[in-house]
Amino acid sequence: MPEQKVVEPEHLLLEAPRERKFITGSQAFAEAVKRANVDIAIAYPITPQSETMHLVGDLYAQGYLKDYYRAEEEYGAMSAIAGAVRGGVRAFTATSGPGLLRGLEAIVSWPGHRIPAVLGVMTRVVNAPLSIQPDNVELAYLLHSGLIVLHAENQQDVFDFTLAGFPISEKVDVYLPVVVATEGFFVTHAKGYVELPPEDMKLPPRDPYKAPVPPTDCEIPPARIQRDAPVQKSNFMSYLIHAVWQQEIWAANERSRKWIKHFLGGLVEVVNPDAEVFIVASGCAAAQGREAQRYAELEGLNVGLVKVKSLRPFPTQELRDTLKNAKAVIVPEHNIVGWLAKEVKAAIPNSGIVVDGPRVYGGMTLPVELIMEEIYKAFGIKKEKKTLV
């Protein structure tokens, strides 16, 4: 391992020279962890996440991390992350589908416990019948817990979002966990070009005293958020304690907007802002949406793309501004419930323009043709369906 010098997050993320590498999404996660000055990583295997945490284990073996272990299962892993972060160190872990749901009780309590950490989520089918394939219905479970949720389109996003996740998470006015989600296999096990800053640079270490809620380390008076087990007592004081604490978590989630803009250039990316018809998508669906936008442009159709990078906080104002003159909004997704379509409908005043879908699930790929069909419909273009025999 090279000697790493500490540089400011702004330098590492925004200024340092970058070199192009052709790597998998799992490698992109590990490349980010390598430069993030992570103290401890805690792993538990599940496909398609495992490869990422193998690579992080290799980083530990090389000396980039100070501690690493394979936990007993995800609830144990996510609980131990909470313990480590309360003890004042910087922590990383990752999981997928059923593993995420198994760890969910712990994960959704991180915001309330003010646990700044980064969690990689490599999406995978949940529910029966069993499948290990990508399907991102699990992200719906994360949207209502106070977590910051970023959704990566490709290997480059995985790297940038993960590395930026640490400083965003640890900002004093944020201090919440950051989820970096991406589609399993499609991104984690496929290679893409990633521009990487030098590996002899790393983020400054975590300073646990720059915090709205101090660490529990017997060095300074601790936070006593559970002194009177507030939720247990049925009285107005307990209701108030829980209510104001949760309000503050969501306010902190809101305050992360400026840091997401600062480090990642915004909560959305807009292609062709003057379009008549828009595709709004996140994660891998955004990659397919990007292709559909390009096809449409080749065909002379005025189509735009809004890639949603941040699901929480949700880019409500950005969508309102961009979509105000749109005549149709197509929301392709990799899940059966259409959580993004619901979010978009709730965000804009004229939700009738939102087209539900196309959606694929169970691990299917999302053919660009499916999105094109919706584009033609939106423009009133009738295409004959060709049947290949």
Place this chain on the structure above:
Amino acid sequence: MGLEYVKISPGFEKYMPRDYVDLVEFGQFGKEIDVMQMGQFKELVEEHPMCAGCYMAYFIRVFYTALPKPEDTIVLGTAGCARLALSQAAVPFIYGNYGDTNAVASGLKRALSIRFPDKEKDVVVIAGDGGLMDIGFGMTMHSWFRREKFTTIMVDNEVYGNTGGQESGMSPKGIQLKMAPTGKKFDKINAVELAQTAGCVYVARISPTNPKRIAKVIRRAILAARKFGPTFIHAYTSCNIEYSIPTREVLADARQREKKDFKFYEWMTDEVKEYLNEIEKKAKEVKS
């Protein structure tokens, strides 16, 4: 730092609550306290909402008195009766989620070891039979398998007291409780044997009838965990409500159980024995 963070910043003495001033001036921070001095110093836990006659509350009171370094101790608990008192004490307390104590403690202890490799910071889990042997069983066992360096104390009231009296894995066979409407069908889990098999370096079973002995066991478990690995204490702390033990008979009940299935038992590895002998010998010399 320990002692520094509990001290009152100069100039603030008159603004701090009297209770806190007493704690710093007449409490046990930075001092060696003998459990028999209880009542003569400001204790770390005083007011708590436990039931009258609760033996667990008594055990917890003794527990705090026995801490070798309260100013450098972090206590973890989970859902159940114990945390109602633990959360009131003047020692940092972490309440996580259901049955997660030994996983959280693993992460916490490792973080403290990374940040303060040369300081002793004691991590102690106090949770009930349900938290450690039912819902948190996997995490309890695996923290032992991994040889995590912290102490686990099971305050065993043989029932889910806080949720209204349901059967736990530690309830005796045959007993009729909620969720065991026709009586419990299997034996009390042998936690002590499990702990020994799983790699604890110090294991004790105790019915808390003798405060000196409780304090000694707790101290030993914490000192051994600092250096060698996981330590475990299984303490009988009856639930006088769900088991209908009249308040005045709570101690008698503990004595009775001590004669039966809660006979005092203490086991430790040879290296722990040697280490503790040395420490205790030195302490005796200082005293005399």
